[in-house]
Amino acid sequence: xxxxxxxxxxxxxxxxxxxxxxxxxxxxxxxxxxxxxxxxxxxxxxxxxxxxxxxxxxxxxxxxxxxxxxxxxxxxxxxxxxxxxxxxxxxxxxxxxxxxxxxxxxxxxxxxxxxxxxxxxxxxxxxxxxxxxxxxxxxxxxxxxxxxxxxxxxxxxxxxxxxxxxxxxxxxxxxxxxxxxxxxxxxxxxxxxxxxxxxxxxxxxxxxxxxxxxxxxxxxxxxxxxxxxxxxxxxxxxxxxxxxxxxxxxxxxxxxxxxxxxxxxxxxxxxxxxxxxxxxxxxxxxxxxxx
Amino acid sequence: xxxxxxxxxxxxxxxxxxxxxxxxxxxxxxxxxxxxxxxxxxxxxxxxxxxxxxxxxxxxxxxxxxxxxxxxxxxxxxxxxxxxxxxxxxxxxxxxxxxxxxxxxxxxxxxxxxxxxxxxxxxxxxxxxxxxxxxxxxxxxxxxxxxxxxxxxxxxxxxxxxxxxxxxxxxxxxxxxxxxxxxxxxxxxxxxxxxxxxxxxxxxxxxxxxxxxxxxxxxxxxxxxxxxxxxxxxxxxxxxxxxxxxxxxxxxxxxxxxxxxxxxxxxxxxxxxxxxxxxxxxxxxxxxxxxxxxxxxxxxxxxxxxxxxxxxxxxxxxxxxxxxxxxxxxxxxxxxxxxxxxxxxxxxxxxxxxxxxxxxxx
Numbered sequence: 001x002x003x004x005x006x007x008x009x010x011x012x013x014x015x016x017x018x019x020x021x022x023x024x025x026x027x028x029x030x031x032x033x034x035x036x037x038x039x040x041x042x043x044x045x046x047x048x049x050x051x052x053x054x055x056x057x058x059x060x061x062x063x064x065x066x067x068x069x070x071x072x073x074x075x076x077x078x079x080x081x082x083x084x085x086x087x088x089x090x091x092x093x094x095x096x097x098x099x100x101x102x103x104x105x106x107x108x109x110x111x112x113x114x115x116x117x118x119x120x121x122x123x124x125x126x127x128x129x130x131x132x133x134x135x136x137x138x139x140x141x142x143x144x145x146x147x148x149x150x151x152x153x154x155x156x157x158x159x160x161x162x163x164x165x166x167x168x169x170x171x172x173x174x175x176x177x178x179x180x181x182x183x184x185x186x187x188x189x190x191x192x193x194x195x196x197x198x199x200x201x202x203x204x205x206x207x208x209x210x211x212x213x214x215x216x217x218x219x220x221x222x223x224x225x226x227x228x229x230x231x232x233x234x235x236x237x238x239x240x241x242x243x244x245x246x247x248x249x250x251x252x253x254x255x256x257x258x259x260x261x262x263x264x265x266x267x268x269x270x271x272x273x274x275x276x277x278x279x280x281x282x283x284x285x286x287x288x289x290x291x
Numbered sequence: 292x293x294x295x296x297x298x299x300x301x302x303x304x305x306x307x308x309x310x311x312x313x314x315x316x317x318x319x320x321x322x323x324x325x326x327x328x329x330x331x332x333x334x335x336x337x338x339x340x341x342x343x344x345x346x347x348x349x350x351x352x353x354x355x356x357x358x359x360x361x362x363x364x365x366x367x368x369x370x371x372x373x374x375x376x377x378x379x380x381x382x383x384x385x386x387x388x389x390x391x392x393x394x395x396x397x398x399x400x401x402x403x404x405x406x407x408x409x410x411x412x413x414x415x416x417x418x419x420x421x422x423x424x425x426x427x428x429x430x431x432x433x434x435x436x437x438x439x440x441x442x443x444x445x446x447x448x449x450x451x452x453x454x455x456x457x458x459x460x461x462x463x464x465x466x467x468x469x470x471x472x473x474x475x476x477x478x479x480x481x482x483x484x485x486x487x488x489x490x491x492x493x494x495x496x497x498x499x500x501x502x503x504x505x506x507x508x509x510x511x512x513x514x515x516x517x518x519x520x521x522x523x524x525x526x527x528x529x530x531x532x533x534x535x536x537x538x539x540x541x542x543x544x545x546x547x548x549x550x551x552x553x554x555x556x557x558x559x560x561x562x563x564x565x566x567x568x569x570x571x572x573x574x575x576x577x578x579x580x581x582x583x584x585x586x587x588x589x590x591x592x593x594x595x596x597x598x599x600x601x602x603x604x605x606x607x608x609x610x611x612x613x614x615x616x617x618x619x620x621x622x623x624x625x626x627x628x629x630x631x632x633x634x635x636x637x638x639x640x641x642x643x644x645x646x647x648x649x650x651x652x653x
Contacts, residue, residue, distance in 0.1 A: 058550055076554045088547040092569040101565060105555045155555075 003070045004031040005159055005191045006055055011064035013050055024050050026217040028064070030210070032159075032191060039194045039202035040220075041250065042212030043258065048195045049085070051212070052163045055193065056082050068159075078106055081157030085164040087144040089136040095147045096132040099123060099154050106155045122154040123147075125184060142173035146180075153184060160185070160192040167197065175234065178205060186230060199250050203243060204232060211250055214258050221253055339392055346391040353386035382615050390619035395626075398619035406442035413437050441600055443620075447627060450601035453518065454583075454590050454635075457525025461582050465530040466575065469537025473571070474563070479538060490531040494589040498524040498596055517599035524593045529586035536578025540571030576643035583639050587632045602628055 008030040014023040024047040032038055042048050053059035054066050057076040066073045068080065089098050099119045107115060123132050126146035136144055145165060152160065165181070166174045182205055185192055196202050202209045203226055211221035224246050228237070237243045354377050362370040376384040390398070416437045424434045441449070472478045501524045509516050544567050552562045594603025606624050609617040 056554060058553060076550075076556065078555055080554075082554055084547065084550070086547060088551050090548055090551065090566065090569070092572075101557075102555055105557060105561070 002034060004033055004067075005069060006030070006032040006193075007067040007070075008054075009064050009067065011054065011061045011066060013047070013054065013059070013062050023217045026219050028220055030220060032193060035189050035191055036208060037185065037192045037194070037206045039196060039206035039209045040212055041196055041199050041202045041209060041254070042218070043214040043254070044197060046212045046214045046218045048197075048212060049163055052082070052161050052193065052195050055159070055161055056080055078102075078155050079158040080161060081152040081155055081159070082161040082163060083145070083148050083152050083165040085167050087136070087141075087148045089144055089147055089151075091136050094133050094135055095123060095128055095139070095143075095150075096120075098136075098147055099151045102151045102155050118154060122150040125153070126150045126180070140173075141169050142177060145169065145177060149177075149181065149184075158190065160190050162192065162194045164195055164197065166201065174201075179234070181205070182231070199247060199254070203228075203246055203250075204234060204237060209246070209250065211254055214254070221257075224250055342392055346389045349388040350386055350391075353388045357384070357386060385615050387613070387615070387618065390616075390622055394616070394619040395622045398616050399623045401616065402443040402620060402623060406444045409439065409442040409445070412439060443605065443624075446600060446602050446605045447631070450590060450594065450603070451631070453522050453594065453599065453601055454525060454586050456522040457529065457586050457590065458583055460523060460526030461530035461533060461586065462579065464526065465533035465578070465582070466537055469534045469575070469578075470541050470563075470568070470571075473538035473541025474567070476542075479542065482538075486531065486535060490535075494524065494528045494592050495596060497527045498593050501527065502597070517597050521590070521593045521597040521599040521601070524597070525586050525590050528589045528593075529582045532581035532585060533575065533578035536574045536581075537571065540574030540578075541567055544570045573643070573647045576639070576647060580636065580639040580643060583635050584632060587628075587635055591628060 008028045011025065011028040012023065013025045014021050016022055028051070040048060040051065050059055054061055055068075055073070057073045057080070060066075060073075090101070093101065096119060099122060100115070103115050103119050107118070110118070120129070120132075123129055126149055128143060128146050128150065131139060131143060136147070139147065145168075149165070162181075166177055169177065178201060194202065194205055199209075206226055208223055208225055210223045212218050213221055226242075226246060228240065228242060357377070358370050358374050361373045373384060377386065416439075420435045427434055468482075472482045498520065501520050505516050505520050505523065509519075548566050548570055552566045557566065590601070591603040591606065593599075594601040595607045596603075598604060602624055606621055609620045609624070
């Protein structure tokens with residue numbers, strides 16, 4: 001078996017020390033193979049962003065190691081391109097300039113017109129050519145995310161990371177962009193990792209889906225292979241028995257864990273040892289005296 | 292988008308406003324504008340009224356005390372004479388107090404007339420010395436320059452020149468230092484006590500400090516250092532807002548933007564010029580706007596003390612002069628100072644808006 005693109009070896013991550021220590025992720029072991037589309041689903045606050053940031057190199061693990069093609073990750077690099085949840089476009093640049101910033105950095109040796117052509121090609125790919133001279137402020141959420149996608153894809157990353165890329169969009173735009181991302185992805189079949197809180201989105205887009213346990217000290221749940229032929233059709237999917245089965249089992253797993261976590265929390269709650277103040281036993285006498 | 296295509300046709304009057312949105316918008320805006328203009332005008336009239344009343348009151352108090360003094364010192368007959376003299380409005384016995392609005396208007400036209408006389412004088416002087424100056428220039432000698440009294444308008448331009456130089460000094464000191472200390476937390480800590488201690492120091496003390504230094508540095512040269520002293524003092528007094536704002540703007544760049552720079556592995560130069568500085572520009576310009584206001588405000592006090600020409604020394608000279616229209620001239624200067632300060636702030640506001648990707652806060 002070839003070296004996986006990304007490998008997590010017994011990775012744990014916590015913030016703070018001592019009493020303030022909050023362990024976000026605990027004992028993560030994960031291998032991401034070349035060319036696959038992996039989705040990681042989980043509730044908010046289960047450490048999804050921390051997980052993906054360890055793949056980019058923006059966050060380093062507290063324990064264990066994260067390997068990229070067999071080498072430990074020491075910092076961010078453009079070959080692991082990321083689409084951020086909040087777009088992270090630079091507001092003082094136009095769509096074209098935002099993409100150009102990335103392209104100029106990755107291909108400094110290219111002649112100017114080749115870079116220009118490259119930038120325009122990717123803006124066209126996400127259907128933003130008419131808006132290429134607009135600034136992020138003038139764009140809708142979907143258009144912003146398209147820009148962000150064009151910016152990442154234009155750098156031709158070896159691994160495409162997506163941190164809830166469609167989380168802030170409405171359902172319609174979301175559906176359209178899911179299909180567009182899949183279309184672009186299937187053109188060259190790079191390895192892709194999608195972080196999402198939407199199980200349907202994960203199943204629709206990915207080859208393999210792994211739930212992340214909710215709450216603190218999250219670990220990875222059992223993996224689910226999605227054996228659906230591509231290109232997938234969203235409408236047909238709703239009645240597909242395999243889709244339904246996977247969806248139900250993932251949801252059951254997550255809900256069950258969520259309930260368990262809630263119960264656990266309830267048991268931990270100790271009631272404060274306080275006696276209620278009886279009316280009339282204490283008063284603001286000093287106030288009255290003063291007046 | 293589906294809303295516009297499938298919206299039911301509204302009633303006729305409503306659909307009319309739909310077709311004429313600009314017109315109806317203007318109609319809604321116009322009364323608002325008229326209202327605020329009306330309120331402004333009314334408050335101005337109220338201001339003039341209060342001014343007039345208090346000037347009259349102070350005039351009467353001053354006149355009464357004058358008559359009483361003559362009464363106790365020289366007797367009733369002289370007091371009657373003084374009373375008549377004051378009532379006639381003669382300059383020799385005019386009570387000297389807060390001038391009324393009409394006196395201020397009169398003084399301003401006097402100042403303008405004075406400016407015209409001096410300008411004519413200057414032009415005549417220039418014509419007279421043109422030939423001599425050409426000769427002297429050919430011989431490599433210093434030119435003969437006009438050394439007469441500057442007019443009020445000349446003083447305004449001198450002040451503007453001083454404040455411009457002071458502002459540039461502040462800009463070239465505060466912005467680079469602000470960027471550098473904004474980028475490095477240790478430097479920020481190192482500079483913090485310095486900023487905190489020197490920021491509240493009064494303009495007067497800065498002037499004295501600058502005076503000490505410039506005096507020593509210009510030993511032996513006979514040039515007039517008062518302009519330099521006042522410009523540098525203005526710069527040092529006013530640069531703090533820009534320094535603090537620049538360092539805050541540079542140090543508090545949104546983490547998302549920095550993440551983009553990190554993932555793309557931008558070099559340090561690109562990171563500063565493409566990510567950090569554009570993001571800090573709104574705050575830097577807010578600082579510069581405060582700097583201009585402060586510079587203009589301290590300028591008057593500094594000119595007054597440094598004996599350098601300008602509006603400040605104009606005010607001080609008029610006060611020392613004590614002529615019957617001196618007080619009115621001081622009030623004219625006050626309005627001119629206020630109005631120019633307001634214009635400078637507006638100019639900075641428009642510059643701020645044009646360079647910043649965000650809308651500036653008015």
